[in-house]
Amino acid sequence: MKKLAIVAVLISSLSLAACGNKDFLGAEYEFKTAEIKMLDGTIKKVKVKEWSRDNEANNIRVTTTDGTIYYSSSNNIMLIDK
Numbered sequence: 001m002k003k004l005a006i007v008a009v010l011i012s013s014l015s016l017a018a019c020g021n022k023d024f025l026g027a028e029y030e031f032k033t034a035e036i037k038m039l040d041g042t043i044k045k046v047k048v049k050e051w052s053r054d055n056e057a058n059n060i061r062v063t064t065t066d067g068t069i070y071y072s073s074s075n076n077i078m079l080i081d082k
Helices: 002-017
Strands: 033-037 043-053 059-064 069-073 077-080
Touching: 033 069, 059 077, 069 077
Parallel strands: none
Antiparallel strands: 033 043, 033 077, 043 059, 059 069
16 A cells, blocks of 8 residues: 555656646746737737736737736747746
8 A cells, every 4th residue: 555655646746747837737827027929020028917828729818017918829929937
């Protein structure tokens, strides 16, 4: 029984370690800035007030400190913790 518990703990810790910086079981990550690729190809750097991820699609919504909301594919938004 003790060996089974040790194996279960090892497997669960390895699976949790493999998750990295992802939204896992409702875990929240705090980002201070974001770089957003605009339609004309320019990159806009903004301060992040809040962000959320769309579970149905690969999209991210970023609300800036001035209240502007950006919603785009995660290919166009890079969240930065600096």
